[in-house]
Amino acid sequence: MLSITNLSYYISGRALFENSSLHIRPKDKIGLIGLNGKGKSTLLKIINGELQPDSGSIAAAKDCTIGFLNQDLLSYQTDDAILTVAMEAFKEAVDIQRQLEETLQAMEAHYSDELLDKLTHLQEQFERLDGYSMQARAEEILEGIGFTTEQLHQPLKEFSGGWRMRVMLARLLLEKPSLLMLDEPTNHLDLPSIRWVENYLRNYEGAVIVVSHDRTFLNNVATKTVEVANKTLNLYEGNYDFYVQEKALRSELQKNAFLNQQQHIKQAERFIERFKAKATKARQVQSRVKALDKLELIEDVVDEQAVVNFKFTFSQKSGRHIVKLKDVAKAYGNLQVLQQTNISIERGDKIALIGANGKGKSTLLRIIAGNEPVAGEVVVGYNVITAFYAQHQLESLTLKNEILDELKQAGSKKTEQELRNILGCFLFTGDDVFKKIKVLSGGEKSRVALAKTLLSEANFLMLDEPTNHLDILSENILIQALQQYEGSFVVVSHNRHFISEVANKIWYIEDRQVKEYPGTFAEYEYWQAKREPPAAPTEEQHPATAVQKNTKPTAKKSARPRDKTGQELKKLRQQLAGVEKDIGHLENRQQTIETEMSRPEVYSNPEKLAELNIALHDCQGELQLKNKDWEFIAAQIDDLENQKIG
Numbered sequence: 001m002l003s004i005t006n007l008s009y010y011i012s013g014r015a016l017f018e019n020s021s022l023h024i025r026p027k028d029k030i031g032l033i034g035l036n037g038k039g040k041s042t043l044l045k046i047i048n049g050e051l052q053p054d055s056g057s058i059a060a061a062k063d064c065t066i067g068f069l070n071q072d073l074l075s076y077q078t079d080d081a082i083l084t085v086a087m088e089a090f091k092e093a094v095d096i097q098r099q100l101e102e103t104l105q106a107m108e109a110h111y112s113d114e115l116l117d118k119l120t121h122l123q124e125q126f127e128r129l130d131g132y133s134m135q136a137r138a139e140e141i142l143e144g145i146g147f148t149t150e151q152l153h154q155p156l157k158e159f160s161g162g163w164r165m166r167v168m169l170a171r172l173l174l175e176k177p178s179l180l181m182l183d184e185p186t187n188h189l190d191l192p193s194i195r196w197v198e199n200y201l202r203n204y205e206g207a208v209i210v211v212s213h214d215r216t217f218l219n220n221v222a223t224k225t226v227e228v229a230n231k232t233l234n235l236y237e238g239n240y241d242f243y244v245q246e247k248a249l250r251s252e253l254q255k256n257a258f259l260n261q262q263q264h265i266k267q268a269e270r271f272i273e274r275f276k277a278k279a280t281k282a283r284q285v286q287s288r289v290k291a292l293d294k295l296e297l298i299e300d301v302v303d304e305q306a307v308v309n310f311k312f313t314f315s316q317k318s319g320r321h322i323v324k325l326k327d328v329a330k331a332y333g334n335l336q337v338l339q340q341t342n343i344s345i346e347r348g349d350k351i352a353l354i355g356a357n358g359k360g361k362s363t364l365l366r367i368i369a370g371n372e373p374v375a376g377e378v379v380v381g382y383n384v385i386t387a388f389y390a391q392h393q394l395e396s397l398t399l400k401n402e403i404l405d406e407l408k409q410a411g412s413k414k415t416e417q418e419l420r421n422i423l424g425c426f427l428f429t430g431d432d433v434f435k436k437i438k439v440l441s442g443g444e445k446s447r448v449a450l451a452k453t454l455l456s457e458a459n460f461l462m463l464d465e466p467t468n469h470l471d472i473l474s475e476n477i478l479i480q481a482l483q484q485y486e487g488s489f490v491v492v493s494h495n496r497h498f499i500s501e502v503a504n505k506i507w508y509i510e511d512r513q514v515k516e517y518p519g520t521f522a523e524y525e526y527w528q529a530k531r532e533p534p535a536a537p538t539e540e541q542h543p544a545t546a547v548q549k550n551t552k553p554t555a556k557k558s559a560r561p562r563d564k565t566g567q568e569l570k571k572l573r574q575q576l577a578g579v580e581k582d583i584g585h586l587e588n589r590q591q592t593i594e595t596e597m598s599r600p601e602v603y604s605n606p607e608k609l610a611e612l613n614i615a616l617h618d619c620q621g622e623l624q625l626k627n628k629d630w631e632f633i634a635a636q637i638d639d640l641e642n643q644k645i646g
Helices: 040-047 071-075 082-109 113-128 131-144 149-153 161-175 191-202 215-221 240-275 279-294 361-369 391-396 403-408 416-425 430-434 442-455 472-484 496-502 521-530 543-549 555-597 606-645
Strands: 002-011 014-024 029-033 055-060 066-069 179-183 207-211 224-229 232-236 321-332 335-346 350-354 375-380 386-389 460-464 488-492 505-510 513-517
Touching (some): 014 232, 029 040, 029 215, 029 240, 040 179, 040 207, 066 161, 113 131, 131 149, 131 161, 161 179, 161 191, 207 215, 224 240, 232 240, 321 361, 335 361, 350 361, 361 386, 391 442, 403 416, 403 442, 416 430, 442 472, 472 496, 496 521, 555 606
Parallel strands (some): 029 224, 066 179, 179 207, 350 505, 460 488
Antiparallel strands (some): 002 014, 002 055, 224 232, 321 375, 505 513
16 A cells, blocks of 8 residues: 655664565554654654655555644644534535535525536435535534543634644544544543544554554554654554564574674684784685675674663651541532542552543642642641642753753752752763753653652652653653652543553542542442443332332232342342452462472472562452452341341
8 A cells, every 4th residue: 555665764874774674564553663853753843745755756546635734733722612613524515515505505595407406416425425415524523532522512622732633633633534543542542532542543444543642542544553763663463462462572583693603704814814914814804804895794682671770779768648638619600620539648549530631630639739629638647748740841951951950940959960860860971961951852851750750758759641752762761760769649640551550549530529439440440340320120029119109019029129138138148259269279279389489490490480570460450359259248148138137
């Protein structure tokens, strides 16, 4: 469908791509990855025709259409309603619809056979373009990515940049181009919308290239991964997890090949040095010199997996209670965000606040920080020192400062060498620390602001979407830093991999109240999947209803609820027995793994030990979930037995 051949592109003499090639087939779902600044967005602009390559070619099939969602669309504004903007995707059908309306008006004033023929022709065209369903399709996609029915008729200009980007995404999806290119689409989506887009892209009829730093999104959408690295495009035939495994294998092979070649070069150089003065060896020496000159050098493997050893220091330790919300309520006019909310944060809590946009997550962070007036009481604990990170804080960075000077102003009293070490953890090495803030990219500014937040010696952090604009390597650094952080934090994020790695509790807003799940994100998702909305009560479930309808129920009718209770109890006891059996198996499995890990030949083998650690972690996770299932079923049995006695 589209072929990139020997592509080269330079910026100020620096090569982004050199002789790079890639073939895109009609239904490919490609995840485009790489460090920030390596050329991912540039490649999409070259494919879209916005930039011209210095050499090489891009050839597309005649019927290939391209749709491109990029960050430049954030600035687009109009007085038109968002439904109207989305329906611009059906340009031809909308134009015919306008002609239909004009023709009908003309027929009301002056009926003629000519107008009737025109109307018939227009109606046939409109039906061929599926025009009668275009509004319904536009509404479905807009509501799928988070808009309410009421918002569809509001002007686009009334929405923030992130919501305007969603409208542009909807319009693009409705256009259904042969090649759909999306640059960081998840930055402006909440979890429900991300899942909706994932499902849509998986079933998309055309090809897709998506630039994303959301690993879970890439795993769920991509069937191929293209890494932009070393000025070329490296293709991997699988999703992100496949890429990680395959790259490790390729890197190992490349490292071995590099070491073998280096050994061969040293041997040849030693031979040349030793025998270059001997006439009898002149031919062999010359042969080796020519062979070395022709040798195509293998590059060494560059380790891009930064490991952080970030030592946090607190000027003082907080008390047990960080913050308590007591009967907190918050409203904006008639819009009730929170009501009768009671929840607390304890020392050591690592909380992820998740859910759809518009539920009040950022408002809740501001309430906890004391920056939002509320009804009720917000009680801050003893010795709590707070630091707050949000995207708007990037604007508070002093543009004329160098990076190092900016960190010196964080007030941590660390030495310059300590600050340079910390900046090294955040990928600012060597002379990078002397760069001015004003020349940094959005991702680089985010890293500086995060470093300042973590340097603040606060024992309680609040982080609002910290992974936005971070590449996967920078996100990994933040994960490691937060895993080593001994204080407490609340983080708002839609990045599922990030949440899974850092949180030990999940908060979500439901029925205008903050609810807590006391476990990891994986456990929360498993629990959430098993939750079912309560069925509407039937007359059989409520004997009181039957009594009202018939004041003299027969003995048979009166017995039915009790019989049903007995059946339900029998079913629950069977389920409980099955769960108990599973728990027994898991406990035996856990004991077997722990025994295996204690053997000297195992704990002296890092690879085997790591493998058993993963197995033990998985087993403990399953056991924890089964124990929760047991508690839930046992509680149901207890309730039903009490009803039966009553």
